[in-house]
Amino acid sequence: MKRYWWKIVAVVFLFYTIIMGFLGPVPHLPVLHETIRNLYFHVTMWFGMMILLTVGLVNSILYLRKSDLKNDILAAEATNVSVLLGTLGLITGSIWAKYTWGAWWTNDPQLNGAAITMLAYLAYLLLRSSVEEEQKRARIAAVYNVFAYVMMVVFIGIIPKFTNVDSLHPGKGGNPGFNTYDLDRNLRLVFYPAIIGWTLLATWIMTLRIRLKNIQKL
Amino acid sequence: MRNYLGLTAIMMMGLSVFAQEQNTAEMADVMRSNGKIYVVVAVLLVIFSGIILYLISIDRKVSKLEKEIKK
Numbered sequence: 265m266k267r268y269w270w271k272i273v274a275v276v277f278l279f280y281t282i283i284m285g286f287l288g289p290v291p292h293l294p295v296l297h298e299t300i301r302n303l304y305f306h307v308t309m310w311f312g313m314m315i316l317l318t319v320g321l322v323n324s325i326l327y328l329r330k331s332d333l334k335n336d337i338l339a340a341e342a343t344n345v346s347v348l349l350g351t352l353g354l355i356t357g358s359i360w361a362k363y364t365w366g367a368w369w370t371n372d373p374q375l376n377g378a379a380i381t382m383l384a385y386l387a388y389l390l391l392r393s394s395v396e397e398e399q400k401r402a403r404i405a406a407v408y409n410v411f412a413y414v415m416m417v418v419f420i421g422i423i424p425k426f427t428n429v430d431s432l433h434p435g436k437g438g439n440p441g442f443n444t445y446d447l448d449r450n451l452r453l454v455f456y457p458a459i460i461g462w463t464l465l466a467t468w469i470m471t472l473r474i475r476l477k478n479i480q481k482l
Numbered sequence: 483m484r485n486y487l488g489l490t491a492i493m494m495m496g497l498s499v500f501a502q503e504q505n506t507a508e509m510a511d512v513m514r515s516n517g518k519i520y521v522v523v524a525v526l527l528v529i530f531s532g533i534i535l536y537l538i539s540i541d542r543k544v545s546k547l548e549k550e551i552k553k
Contacts, residue, residue: 287523
């Protein structure tokens with residue numbers, strides 16, 4: 265019970281997200297209509313991804329300091345699950361864009377930034393699989409991971425916010441942020457549990473992969 | 483102004499009567515109300531439960547492997 269309480273939290277929060285995400289009250293907005301509910305499913309993928317990538321970064325830095333392979337495995341698997349979340353985020357975002365903005369892909373700086381970030385992390389996974397020797401792979405991957413994280417922050421966090429190109433994402437390219445007009449109380453009541461739920465679910469998958477890797481090593 | 487309000491009230495009543503007439507075939511069933519969105523929620527809950535049960539079974543298998551290795 266003590267060890268797996270957070271898995272129960274994840275499941276309970278996600279059941280709550282699915283039920284309230286579809287049935288709960290949402291603000292009535294032009295263009296978005298009911299698709300505002302994607303906030304609980306599409307946007308949370310990116311939040312989960314960023315949280316797990318941060319876990320990966322911390323472990324990469326820890327590896328560089330202590331050379332403990334445990335940190336290397338954790339960093340690798342956190343990044344692996346992050347790539348899954350990011351891929352789901354890209355696909356769901358594309359569907360959402362098609363039915364609100366009218367195209368599967370737009371030249372939105374946020375979209376291109378997210379795509380570049382995904383490529384950077386795919387390169388991380390490729391880099392890992394191309395080095396045989398364990399300690400060497402861990403060191404190279406850790407150094408690259410720090411670089412990839414900076415890329416992520418720049419391409420998802422900074423460039424879309426300050427570029428002059430118009431962005432359709434709220435809070436980007438001169439658009440007002442969600443906060444200022446409609447991330448109202450009803451949305452928050454589902455949005456925050458949804459972030460925690462999806463992140464914990466991804467963490468669960470991550471721990472499974474770590475445990476399997478540890479078994480494989482023996 | 484009052485006349486106008488009264489008129490809209492009557493119109494609203496007329497609308498609601500009209501809506502009720504259209505819905506005579508509908509039963510007073512929760513699963514059928516609100517454009518049947520509840521059905522979608524039920525389906526999603528089933529799928530999600532399935533995925534979670536599957537995850538739990540994988541988790542247990544990994545735990546078993548870990549125990550065997552410790553022995």
